[in-house]
Each structure stands twice: as C-alpha cells, then as structure tokens.
Amino acid sequence: MSKINVEKLDDQKKLSILRKAVEKHGLSYVSRFIGVDRSTLNRYLNGKIQRIPQEIVEKASELLTVDELSDVVYGLRSTDVDPTTAISVIIKAKKDEGFRNFFLSLLWQELGDYIKEPSNSYLVTKDDIELFEKIVRNEKSRKTAEERINYLRRALADLDYELTPTKLKEYILDLSEESKGRAEHTAKALKLFIKEVVKPKSPRIARELHDSFKIPKTKPSHKPYIPEITTVKQIFNNIKDIGAKAFFLLLAETGLRVGEVLSLKLEQVDFEHRIIHVNKISETKRAYITFLHESTVKWLKEVYLSYREEFIKKYESSLRKLAEANPTQGINIEEWKAKLFPFREDSLRVEIKEAMRKVLGKEFRLYDMRAFFTSYMIKQKVPGTIVNLLQGRAPPQEFRIMEENYFVISEIELREWYDKYAPRLL
Structure with missing residues (x-):
C-alpha cells in the first residue's frame, strides 16, 4: 500500500521521491524494485522523461520511511510536530472517513510494533x-x-x-x-x-x-503490602517522571487516599503553613487536614511546581482543541489547570510501578501506601486517634462526637505530631 496519495503530487515532488529512493538504496536496487531498467530510471532522474508514471512513484515511496517522505513532500521534520498538530490530525481523522482509513492503515503499518494492544480505556x-x-x-x-x-x-x-x-x-x-x-x-x-x-x-x-472486578460478597481477602521506609525511599528515588515522583511523595508522606491526592487543587495546598486542606466529607470519610514536611515543601516549590507549569503551557492549546472538537465529553480546561496534578492517572501509575518493579521485582497497589503510613505512625507510638485525624478515617458523626465531648487538639499540636513522626522521603 502506498504511503502517500501520488495523484496529488506535482512532477517535481514525484521526481524528489525517486531521487531520495536512489540516494538511499542505489540505482541498481531501485531499478529492480520498481521494475524498470537502469537506463530508463536514469532518464527519469535526469529529466529526459518528465512524466513519471504514478505506479513507479508509488513503488519508490515504499522504499522510504514516513519521516523521509514527509521531508521530501512537505519539508516537515518530526521535530516540528507538536501536540497541537497531532490533535489536528486526530480531529480530521474523526471527521473525514477517507483520511481516517488512510491514517489508521498508515499508523498500524508504521507503529504496529509499538502498539501492543488496543486501548482498554x-x-x-x-x-x-x-x-x-x-x-x-x-x-x-x-x-x-x-x-x-x-x-x-x-x-x-x-x-x-x-x-x-x-x-x-x-x-x-x-x-x-x-x-x-x-x-x-x-x-x-x-x-x-x-x-x-x-x-x-x-x-x-x-x-x-x-x-476486571467482582461484586464483593464476603470480607475482602486482600492483604496490603506494607514496605519498609527504606524501600519506599528507593522507589521514590527510582521514579524518573517529576509528576509521578511528586504524586508518590504525597501518597507516602500523607497517607491520603489515591483519589484524594488526585483531586487536590493547587489552592488547597498552603505552602507557607505546610497544610493540605482536603475538605472532603462523605458517609464514610472525613478528611480533616494534613501536613507537609519543610523539605517536601522546598522540593515541591523548587522542582515540581515549575515542571507542572511547563506541562500545562505545553498541552493547554491542544486540550482546548480537543474540547472544542468533543463538546459532549465535558472537558473543563479551567478545572484541569487548577489541579495540583494535571496528569493522566494511568501515566502516573505506569511510572511509579516501573520503579516498584526495578526496586522489588514486583508491584503493589498504590492504595497500600495508606497502610504504610498507618503502620509507620503506629510503630512510632503515635495514638490511633491522631493517625485517624491525619488520614481522614473518622466518619463525620463519630468525629463530631469525639471533637465535642472527648478530644480537643489544636492545629498546631496536630502538626507537631506530624512533623515529629510522619514518614520522610527527602
């Protein structure tokens, strides 16, 4: 199958494809491949025969990669292709059936080895x-x-x-x-x-x-894997992506639920006072507040926040195009920009689990970091009430009863418990 529509090319571009093929593979090989003798091929190249048959150009194009054809036909190199260009191609493929068939065919032909399996999202x-x-x-x-x-x-x-x-x-x-x-x-x-x-x-x-999941009928049989603090630090140090690194850091040092960390907005993190206001109340959850270590705040401000801003700048225009092309998807750009972690969850998980495999030779659930935090604090002799407050484990009614009748603790005292005993990765 030809990689390009030869009918739409002018004579000069057809000649350029032929010349590129000869430059890459040699005159003898190309003449055999396209089915003409060397003298005829030379006449094409020298311009003595100006009208090059379409089937000759199509055969020659099969000898070139997509990047090489792109350079010859469009003068566009892969380094010039940004996310906006990619989104534009996808939008065109959705609207134009002929282009879509060509695009998908070319995609599988050129990138089939990289596409391990179709999307399951x-x-x-x-x-x-x-x-x-x-x-x-x-x-x-x-x-x-x-x-x-x-x-x-x-x-x-x-x-x-x-x-x-x-x-x-x-x-x-x-x-x-x-x-x-x-x-x-x-x-x-x-x-x-x-x-x-x-x-x-x-x-x-x-x-x-x-x-992928079953309807729970009995008591869950899953036993959380609780790593040692040294193992958690090793995993953290082996995460290459800055976004995934910051995400794992907060999971380990706060003990919050995965969903709670993912849904955090930047405005919920008070870097000056090192407080995270989770502000989530439901039938089974009451997340009060939790804290950050000074070293963590320093790393987030010096390393992560600039990375986050660059990520948003890089992909905002592309996401806007995608939102415009898919109005029923409910893509909210401003909500995305407000997130502390504006990344795809599956991308974060892939990066973290790759580090887990490198350190341990296996994976464990990210939710188990919550059990790690609990276990670490209890081993430090921190009262269970303090741990429950920091992790938002007390249901609202129970918390109100405890707060009004039995237990009074200030924000400063709670932070002192955190600063002294909570796990540190930095």
Whole structure:
C-alpha cells in the first residue's frame, strides 16, 4: 500500500521521491524494485522523461520511511510536530472517513510494533449517563433505580469519568476495605452501566472492564503490602517522571487516599503553613487536614511546581482543541489547570510501578501506601486517634462526637505530631 496519495503530487515532488529512493538504496536496487531498467530510471532522474508514471512513484515511496517522505513532500521534520498538530490530525481523522482509513492503515503499518494492544480505556460522556438513567428508570423499581444512579454518579466522579480495568479493580478493592456494603452497591451499578451503555458501543472494551472486578460478597481477602521506609525511599528515588515522583511523595508522606491526592487543587495546598486542606466529607470519610514536611515543601516549590507549569503551557492549546472538537465529553480546561496534578492517572501509575518493579521485582497497589503510613505512625507510638485525624478515617458523626465531648487538639499540636513522626522521603 502506498504511503502517500501520488495523484496529488506535482512532477517535481514525484521526481524528489525517486531521487531520495536512489540516494538511499542505489540505482541498481531501485531499478529492480520498481521494475524498470537502469537506463530508463536514469532518464527519469535526469529529466529526459518528465512524466513519471504514478505506479513507479508509488513503488519508490515504499522504499522510504514516513519521516523521509514527509521531508521530501512537505519539508516537515518530526521535530516540528507538536501536540497541537497531532490533535489536528486526530480531529480530521474523526471527521473525514477517507483520511481516517488512510491514517489508521498508515499508523498500524508504521507503529504496529509499538502498539501492543488496543486501548482498554472508556471515557464516559454526559450522554452515557443520561442513557443509563433512562434505562434503569424504565427497567427497575423507583428505589432501585435511584440507588443505582446515585452509586454510579459517585463512582464516576471518583474515577474522573474514565474507566479502565486497573482503575476499576483497585477502586472496588479500596471501597471494600472501607465499606463492604458501599463496594457491593457500587460494583453492581458499574456492572450494569458497562452492560447497558458501554457494551453496545464497544463490546471488546466492555468485556475487559466487566471482567476486571467482582461484586464483593464476603470480607475482602486482600492483604496490603506494607514496605519498609527504606524501600519506599528507593522507589521514590527510582521514579524518573517529576509528576509521578511528586504524586508518590504525597501518597507516602500523607497517607491520603489515591483519589484524594488526585483531586487536590493547587489552592488547597498552603505552602507557607505546610497544610493540605482536603475538605472532603462523605458517609464514610472525613478528611480533616494534613501536613507537609519543610523539605517536601522546598522540593515541591523548587522542582515540581515549575515542571507542572511547563506541562500545562505545553498541552493547554491542544486540550482546548480537543474540547472544542468533543463538546459532549465535558472537558473543563479551567478545572484541569487548577489541579495540583494535571496528569493522566494511568501515566502516573505506569511510572511509579516501573520503579516498584526495578526496586522489588514486583508491584503493589498504590492504595497500600495508606497502610504504610498507618503502620509507620503506629510503630512510632503515635495514638490511633491522631493517625485517624491525619488520614481522614473518622466518619463525620463519630468525629463530631469525639471533637465535642472527648478530644480537643489544636492545629498546631496536630502538626507537631506530624512533623515529629510522619514518614520522610527527602
């Protein structure tokens, strides 16, 4: 298959392709490959035959890489291609069926070795949610329908409206450790959503998502892996990506839930007073405040924040184009810019787990860093009440009772406990 549409090329560009092929492979090889004798090929190259047949140019183009053809035909090198250009190509492919077929064919031809498997990610749209609500209200009792809808909406918000097998599996396991009942209801809602909404659109992805987790029925059998502080430091030092490094640092030193750290906005972090205001209250969670070590604040301000700003500057225009081309996806640019970690969760996980494998030869769940924090603090003889406050483990009602009747502690005292006993990676 020809890599370019030769019909749209002028005679000079056709000649340039032929010359590039000869320059790369030699006159004898090219003449044999395209099926003409050396003298005829020479006449093409010397301009004695000005009209080069289309099939000759198509055969010659097969001897060149995409980059080489791009240089010859467009004068565009790969170093000139930025994310905005890539997004433009994707948008054109979505709108133009002929271009899409050509693009996908070329993509698999040139990058097939790098594409290990098709994507298993599903981005949930507003239309998907509305369709689900319509289906369950028609098929379920009023009480059951409202229950499924409420649990689904909460789960999708926690998952940032992106479903992948890994995220779903870990999310249900995490819920199971905190509330078996909520985990069961959430799993049922997600299974139903995948069956009714995702499957008709993408059977393959639906099958992978559906099979990635089970509906909890008994006490979770997962036993968290609790690494030593030296191991955690080794993993941190082996993470190459600055964004993933900062993300892992906060997980290890605060003991917050993965979703809580991911959803943090920059404004929730008070660098001057070293306080993180999590501000999350739900039926099972009450995240109070937690803190940062001085060395951590220094590293975040000197290393991470500048990296974060550069990342946003680099991809903002591309994301805006994507949002404009997909208005139903609900892409909110300002919310994305406000995030402390404006990166894809799966990218962060890949970087961290690569470091885990390098240090340990295996992976463990990121949620286990919460158990690591708890274990580390308890070993330092920190009272369980203090640990629960720092990790937002006390349910709202229980916390209010404790706060009003039994336990009074100031923000300064709580920070003193943190500064003295919380794990440090820097």
